[in-house]
Amino acid sequence: SKNLLEIKHLKKYFEIRKGFFGKNVRILKAVDDVSFSIKKGETFGLVGESGCGKTTAGRTILKLYEPTSGQIFYDGNDISKFSEKEMFPYKKKMQVIFQDPYASLDPRMTVGEILGEAIDVHHLYEGKARSDRIAELVELVGLKSDHINRYAHEFSGGQRQRIGIARALAVEPEFIVCDEPISALDVSIQAQIVNMLEEFQEKFGLTYLFISHDLSMVRHISHKVGVMYLGSLVEYAGVDEIFLNMLHPYTKALLSAAPIPDPDESKKSERIHLQGDVPSPLNPPSGCAFRNRCIYASKICSEEKPVLKDAGAGHMVACHLY
Numbered sequence: 001s002k003n004l005l006e007i008k009h010l011k012k013y014f015e016i017r018k019g020f021f022g023k024n025v026r027i028l029k030a031v032d033d034v035s036f037s038i039k040k041g042e043t044f045g046l047v048g049e050s051g052c053g054k055t056t057a058g059r060t061i062l063k064l065y066e067p068t069s070g071q072i073f074y075d076g077n078d079i080s081k082f083s084e085k086e087m088f089p090y091k092k093k094m095q096v097i098f099q100d101p102y103a104s105l106d107p108r109m110t111v112g113e114i115l116g117e118a119i120d121v122h123h124l125y126e127g128k129a130r131s132d133r134i135a136e137l138v139e140l141v142g143l144k145s146d147h148i149n150r151y152a153h154e155f156s157g158g159q160r161q162r163i164g165i166a167r168a169l170a171v172e173p174e175f176i177v178c179d180e181p182i183s184a185l186d187v188s189i190q191a192q193i194v195n196m197l198e199e200f201q202e203k204f205g206l207t208y209l210f211i212s213h214d215l216s217m218v219r220h221i222s223h224k225v226g227v228m229y230l231g232s233l234v235e236y237a238g239v240d241e242i243f244l245n246m247l248h249p250y251t252k253a254l255l256s257a258a259p260i261p262d263p264d265e266s267k268k269s270e271r272i273h274l275q276g277d278v279p280s281p282l283n284p285p286s287g288c289a290f291r292n293r294c295i296y297a298s299k300i301c302s303e304e305k306p307v308l309k310d311a312g313a314g315h316m317v318a319c320h321l322y
């Protein structure tokens with residue numbers, strides 16, 4: 001199938017002002033030259049520690065932030081410079097599910113009002129069709145019809161995330177950015193939400209950008225996986241390829257840091273543990289941004305920034321070891 005989304009050299013920089021009257025301007029390169037594509041009906045898992053730029057990347061793709069430069073092709077159209085008016089039809093096609101279902105739903109609104117509001121923005125249904133649609137959405141995400149008139153604050157985290165999913169689905173989108181949709185939830189609820197997202201992908205032909213800090217979690221839902229570090233993609237490949245043949249030292253360390261044990265015990269000896277802290281994105285190291293934490297770092301790593309190279313069959317990696 002063809003690409004629904006293609007990101008080319010996407011950059012999102014923020015100006016950070018400090019000092020008297022904000023005289024000292026520093027540039028935070030939150031997303032620094034990121035390129036990848038997502039095929040229609042597939043999931044791209046974007047993984048990295050907090051502060052690596054993955055959430056900013058997701059928001060920039062949705063045009064919640066204006067890109068600093070680069071291109072965002074949605075169904076072949078470059079939307080990166082579209083005005084708000086030009087973006088309007090795309091805001092229906094492109095939706096988001098937020099990490100925190102507590103913060104992202106207005107507690108003073110009922111479920112019916114939350115879903116109705118989403119439907120009304122795009123004038124999709126009116127009158128009886130509108131209330132039927134709300135009832136349909138509520139049922140779809142496994143809530144009960146008498147939940148429609150209850151307030152968001154009356155629900156548990158898992159139920160709220162179901163409401164968040166129903167809100168995203170209300171406008172019949174094609175593409176959804178799922179920004180850490182399960183990390184604020186109880187472990188017992190996480191699988192339910194992931195299964196639900198997978199079921200809807202199948203049912204409605206949805207395409208996902210699934211953002212997570214947990215590499216083992218994206219394994220279940222993704223077709224392709226990209227790993228981000230300090231604003232750059234350091235590795236990406238098909239999900240099976242990346243788990244069978246992990247190349248970048250950071251990707252290996254991320255998997256080792258995951259709470260879920262690697263079922264393949266034989267790989268234990270290869271495990272690398274993350275040492276040190278993520279450097280400040282305002283002051284990234286020269287050369288490879290991972291070098292202060294990498295056990296393989298050599299002279300060239302401080303001199304030259306490694307670029308993404310094809311290590312075979314489209315497995316891309318940015319590391320001087322390859």
Ligand code: SF4
Pocket residue numbers: 248249250288289290291292294295296297298301306318319320321
């Ligand atoms: Fe480590 Fe060097 Fe590879 Fe960076 S380029 S990940 S420092 S070996």
